[in-house]
Amino acid sequence: MKAFGEAFFEEPRWVTQQCCENYVEMHPNRMNNFCCGGGGGAWAMPYDAERIYYGRVKAKQIMDTKAKMVIAPCHNCRDQIMKGLTKEFDLGIETKYLWELVADSLIVEPWTEEEIKKANELRDAQYERDEIDLDQEW
Numbered sequence: 332m333k334a335f336g337e338a339f340f341e342e343p344r345w346v347t348q349q350c351c352e353n354y355v356e357m358h359p360n361r362m363n364n365f366c367c368g369g370g371g372g373a374w375a376m377p378y379d380a381e382r383i384y385y386g387r388v389k390a391k392q393i394m395d396t397k398a399k400m401v402i403a404p405c406h407n408c409r410d411q412i413m414k415g416l417t418k419e420f421d422l423g424i425e426t427k428y429l430w431e432l433v434a435d436s437l438i439v440e441p442w443t444e445e446e447i448k449k450a451n452e453l454r455d456a457q458y459e460r461d462e463i464d465l466d467q468e469w
Contacts, residue, residue: 338362343429347402350436357392365389367403369411383419386411390420400425402432 340361348354357364368386376382389412393401401424403409413426427435442450458465 343402343404346429346433350432351400355396355398357396365392367408367411367416369407369415370405372407374407374410374415379415382411383415386416387420390416390422393422393424394420398424400427400432402427402429404429 338361344354359365365388366385367389368382368384373382373385393412393416401412403412403426409426409428412424416422417424417426457463
C-alpha cells in the first residue's frame with residue numbers, strides 16, 4: 332500500500348505503455364517535470380498570456396518528443412495542452428486523459444469468418460466437455 336503523499340509515477344506509465352506502440356517520455360520527468368502552466372487554477376483565470384508564457388517549457392518538452400499524442404494527468408493539464416499550447420505553439424498533437432487512451436485501446440476489430448468458426452468450435456468443445464446443454468429446460 333502506498334503511503335499518504337507518495338507519488339504514483341510508475342502505475343500510469345505502465346498502463347500507457349500497454350496501450351501504445353511507441354511510448355516516449357518527456358525530459359525531465361517524474362519529480363523533475365515541468366508544469367503545463369495551467370495548474371493552480373490558471374486555466375480558469377483570465378490570464379491567457381501568462382498561462383501560455385509559463386506553458387512554453389511544457390510545449391518545448393512535447394515538441395522534443397515528436398509525439399503524436401500526449402496523455403494528460405489532470406483536467407487542467409489536458410485543457411491547457413489541448414486548447415492552449417497545441418494551438419499557440421502549433422504542436423499538431425492529440426491530447427487525451429489516460430482513461431480515454433485505455434477506452435480506445437479496448438476496441439476490438441471485427442472477427443473474420445474463420446475466427447468466428449474457430450471460436451464456435453472451441454465453445455462447442457467446452458460445452459461438450461462440461462456437459463452443458465443449452466436446450467435443456469430447467
